[in-house]
Amino acid sequence: MKRKNIEEGIFKILSAVASYSIIAILAFILLIVFVKGFGALNLDMITKTPKGGFYYGGEGGVLNAIVGSIYIGLGSTVIAIIIGAPAALYINVHLIRFKKAQNVVRYFLDALWGIPPIVYGAFGFTLMLYLGMNASLIAGIITVSLLILPIMVRSFDEVLCTIPKGLHEASLALGSTKTEMAYKVMFKQGFSGFITAVLLSFARGIGDAAAVMFTAGYTDLIPVTFDEPAATLPLAVFFQLSSPIPEVRERAYASAAILTIMILVISLVARFVSHRYSKSNIN
Amino acid sequence: MSFSNIDTMTEVSVEQREINDVSSTILQIKDLNVYVEDHHILKNINLEIPKNRVTVLLGPSGCGKTTLLKCMNKLTDLYRELEVSGSILIDGDDILNTSKNVPSIRQKMGLLSQRPYPLPVSIYKNVAYGIKLKGIRDKKLIQYSVQKNLEEVGLWDEVKDRLNSPATSLSIGQQQRLCLARGLAVKPRIILADEPTSALDPISSKTIEELFRRLKKHYTIILVTHVLRQAIRLADNVVFMSDGAIIEQGSPDELFNNPQTDKLKEYLVEGN
Ligand SMILES: Nc1ncnc2c1ncn2[C@@H]1O[C@H](COP(=O)(O)OP(=O)(O)OP(=O)(O)O)[C@@H](O)[C@H]1O
């Protein structure tokens, strides 16, 4: 009895240490980024584009990178949804009777998920040259959408997998075709999960540096058309951090702080949405 | 021939037709076999389901009752591993081998499963779902039908003020009645019910049972149950299965009071 209690106690402490250290690591990252970037965190940073001499400590901000990242994140998310949602439904609705094919498709998606972003970057770069394009917003969007597509499809897929067989049966028994079942029942049932998947893919899209380095390029201007290059926050961090000038390095941390805040907000929204919808839908 | 004679003649013939109707077969299963790889789940099932009667499927767990029910409206489609052969005739269509539109044949049957699975939409839309799939677009008509079917299952008064709330906000017993209402709304002729009360509290079970008793005037009900008393209360016709095969069938009186096989005797003793 006593030994059981001691075991229980030790296990509890270990679990607690593990959980709190994760929180501590997050807090530490935030602390470093904010402390080091604090001096440069001002309104100019998020409302102005770089002016002349910005990279030597001159006036301006990283609005170009903020907007570029949002454009690339949005564009690639939209493309990934358009391709990913039907793909995930296909795996779960039409391939439902073909377990082997399902497994093969899932295996490939998992493998794609594991490929490092720089490889996507290299692929996107080759594709871009082959098509005779320059580093541009559209090339960045396409490359990032390739990067987040497997994430999106597999997350959709996981959501669809949790939908009980009984619900499929119920909707077919009422006279739905498989397609009607997919769009009218499964889509709604999984809605909160899909939103979470979309927001997390979006966060991944705006946070990646390697995929956009050669494909989106970098510019101090805000892109107006798809064939102009676009700046991104991760690259803004990267370039400024490699500067020898302390003010510029401070701005790198400030940019990192902005990126981190954006991603935290996105995950909070994801949590909120999924909580809300799951409360009203799933028992 | 006088008029009154004609009248009586037609009356007789109408009555006769009704009697014929009642005793006629609505669903006919011929040489149905289901395999999963080497496992023979349903063995040469031949069964005629009488119209407007309650047919109860009895049998030990794992004997294939659910599988048999799923064959009847071809939900076996969802399970690749099941190999189904034979034929199941409803209105002359063989649902297993038809070139006709399967969803519309499925609408001839309503399904009530062990646990309620409300669609992830409002209470109203759950009932309207199947009606709309039938191609009915008239709002008034849909509204009327939703109300009528909710009334039929005794749910209308409980939900009329919150028709737009999610169906999952109802209690399990209410959800099961909602599932029945949405099934009835597509005007099926057969109700397939797979242990519909096993997840319910005694009072909700009783409500469902009473509903069945009322519904059997207009519908053919095929009911799987493990509750022998329920079978006795509801059945007109009992089919006893064991290990994938039909062992005995007949009236409840015949089967319960005078079982022929050892398997059924054993089941009746253990089941009580
Ligand atoms: N999709 C499937 N894959 C493999 N085996 C299956 C499948 N569906 C059913 N079986 C097997 O077929 C047999 C009959 O199952 P079924 O669910 O029809 O039994 P049941 O009579 O409804 O049992 P219960 O009373 O417990 O609900 C079982 O041995 C089951 O394991």
Ligand SMILES: [Mg+2]
């Ligand atoms: Mg069963």
